[in-house]
Amino acid sequence: MPLPDGLIVVAKRDCPTCGLVEPLLHTLAAGAGPLTVYVQDDATYAAGVPGAVLDETLEQSFRLGVEFVPTLIRIAGGREVARTHGWHRGDWQQISGLPTLGAALPELRPGCGSKTLEPGIAEDLQVRFGQTGLTAREVAVGEAEDPIEACYDRGWTDGLPVVPPTPQRVLRMLAGTTRRPDEVIGMVPPDLAPCTVEKVAINAVMAGCKPEYLPIVLAAVEAALIDEFGMHGILCTTMFAGPLVIVNGPMGRAVGLNSGVNALGQGHRANASIGRALQLVIRNVGGGRPGEVDRATLGTPGKYSFCFAEAEDSVWEPLHVQRGFAREASTVTLFAGEGVQGVVDQKSRTPESLAKSFALCLRAVDHPKLAMAGDAVLVVSPDHCRVFIEAGWSKARLLEELTQLLLLPGDEMVAGAGGIAEGLPAAMAGKPCPKFRPGGLLIVRAGGGAGLFSAIIAGWAASGPVGSIPVTKEISA
């Protein structure tokens, strides 16, 4: 709709500079051609000025793209030809064509923020009056229906309540990325449904993410869709695994991802919601639901959400650097993880003793008589890590030592040995048998500053090319 020629002023009572220019509006109305005054908050402002309108819904302010009040706009030939905001005497005189306008007022007074940009208002106006660019199907929830229950009823949750994904919330979430909402980031198993940035944002809203987490969630979803990660198999296996997200680099620290006290536990919004958002994408976009394609016999609590950051240390090389990324890069590493098994060793004070403890405990991954089946993540606490660092052991050195210590005697591992039917093929008898495939043991540093405890996160027993290989993806804005 073309705008009527003349002047437009947008103002609000709450703004002292708008108060300053209020007496001038009569002069403008009388001497500067047609005038419209849109008042954002109070009909008594500019009362009696011809052309004053209460912009109660803020629709006019929104359509004019007003960021500050007062704003003065000149329309000619149906389009905007001049604009100023705040009180700039020279600008107002020039745009109004009244060379003595406000001569008694100070030369300059800054304005205030437009109500259209107040928190919670901007997205609402965009949904009501603007082009949102959103294409997801709209689902109307009845007036008397509880929106949280409505999400349960539609099968959208993991069993815990989700934040109802209103268009306003989704728009706020999408502000966390520079990527277009309609960009397809991949096909999500098991249904191999195309997944857009918008769908990820919707599920991130539901999971409880802040917009600033969205780039990490997007990277996690993209990593899960890398073929070698084998997300389809991880989902549908009868075994325990779910995607564990390990975050490295400055972006994790910036959003407050926990790598310290209780790093693998509850209580941190970023950890809880980023891991959960990935799982909700698998559930909702991919159609991966327990009891349907997800056939886990027991599952693991990590399938609600499993995400933490490495407590990076200047001496020990962080995981992403080990995996070929720059130290200043931010990455997500996805691992098909089972549960957390504690390693309690409060007596070892030498790296040799502690490494042997770790190796002994790592033998239990899958089963002490199985090898080359599941990968593992060893989470070394700061107290344990100090034992290695003080003795000059790098992370790579610990990995080498563990690899040697985990060359297990085949005689003890074969089926039937020790009176246990489970075990490796008889052909392994008499041979040294590596517990993990090459590249199958990852080491990260995390945890609180007190406690001579570390943790093992066992991987899916179908680790490696047959099932899942850990993948790392750089996070981009």
Next chain:
Amino acid sequence: MSASLVLLDPTSERSPVARALSARPPSLNGLAVAILDISKARGNVFLDRIAELLAAQGVRVNRYRKPTFTRPAPTALRQQIAAENQLVIEGLAD
């Protein structure tokens, strides 16, 4: 704003928005059928006849009664009906 809240669909949108009714069994063989009297006047007349017809077909019928038609069934009764039956018939009007 419209009267109802709008949510954005988080799924692949391969299922219709309107939720489908539960699948109907191809036959009543071997199934237990609950008959729920909601305590509306003369509802029992209709339900007694239904029970007779089902019984004549050899269908197992269990009878239940809500304390009052003005309120939803008590939780314990709903759980009992769900535990003991695969289908439920109720008379909604007098």
